Amino acid sequence: MGRFSKRDMFDTLEASTTSLPDIVFILLFFFMTVTVMKDVPLRVDNELPTAAEVKKLEKKGRVIYVHIGRPNGSYPKSWGTEPRIQLNDKYAKVSEVGPYVIGRISKIPVESRRVVTVALKGDKKGQYGTNL
DSSP, X not given: OOOOXXXXXXXXXXXXXXXXXXXXXXXXXXHHHHOOOOOSOXXXXXXXXXXXXXXXXXXXXXXXEEXXXXXXXXXXXXXXXXXXEEETTEEEOGGGHHHHHHHHHHTSOGGGGGGOEEEEEEOTTOOOSSOO
């Protein structure tokens, strides 16, 4: 009968880790490309009312947001406490909403322009009207 040495019994093959950095970088680039960062800070208080019907928006890049509410943070000192319209990252008047939306639509590819959604996000406690 042959002899078995203890050294042969415990020798195992180690897993190769040479491709591990490639996998990590592929995952990193994947998450960098699919993550959408919110780049516009909300300058108005915006407590949204409850919705009776909700429709999930397929592509967030085709949505133009218009926020309406009272200025928050340090903004009431310079802008007062009356409700304001926020377009992108600045306050605007009602007369500026139309040109803003048309300008944003013109930057979207032609084939996607007919499916653009304008989302009005008004504060639940805000007053309605055109005196903003």
